[in-house]
Amino acid sequence: MIVDMNKSQLKEEIVSMLQQQHNITLDAVNQAVASATDKETIPEHKYDTLALEAAYLAHGQAMRVTESEERIRQFLALDLPQNPDQVTLGCLVALRDENASLHWFFVSPVSGGLKVNWQGLSIILVTFQSPLGKALRGKELGDDVEYLVGNETKYYQVETIF
Template sequence: MNKLELRQTILSLLQHKHAVAISSAQRAIESATDEETVPEHKYDTLALEASYLAHGQAMRVQECEQEIQMMSDLVLPESPTKIGLGCVVELIDADDQVKWFFIAPCSGGLKVDIEQQSIMLVTFDSPLGKALKAKQTGDEVEYQVGQYSHCYEIEAIH
């Protein structure tokens, strides 16, 4: 598994997300400052609502920039023996289904397709991430989400 290529693919997805956020923020700002949103009476809140939306979109742009920076700064371990940030983890469930995860500092839940593999980003804040932290190849991992329990064996750490 080429982790540099994986990180570059993740960065491309995050940059696309950032571009969409910038576009959305610009449209929200234009809407908030448009002369059609000027209040006609004291109960007309369209301009106020538009300004709240513009603020939220601006915060989303900042979050995207932080995610891109964190992923760019991430040190990718070369031969990890324990699961940590930057590791690609291969897990096998009870039905012998293989699942791939990338331990990331952000963007948990993002799915990336690379080298005919679907890899999901997991952070240490998630139930699975907490269960995986500092584990080794061969260890079993069990975690619960709601009423569902999940169990995996760690097949490999890259």
């Protein structure tokens, strides 16, 4: 079983993953800028829009870099609650489904859906903006969690809160 003090190690692992995503985004923006400024993209006639399209792509990629930096900043600012009695930001939560299987979630301010393999567990980041996050907010040990995904209702019980 995971001990509470290891949540800081989980946070470091998530930050590392966010930084890897950021580096990939930086590479994409550099490639897009190179393409937009390449002599091969110089318009040959007034209907040649390759350079313009490459510039739009570079701008979009630059916006993704800014968003990625903001996600990292928000995650680094996240306080990890010690011995929480209810689900709040920064909690690691184990939910038991109807088949008695455990599912692990980390309540994050950003990057909902990101999957982290840590200490032999598959942990999914969930935000309070998601259906599951809304259903989890404020829950305590033993509480039932019910939420809708499409037309399907999911049922869990809160097994553990770190």
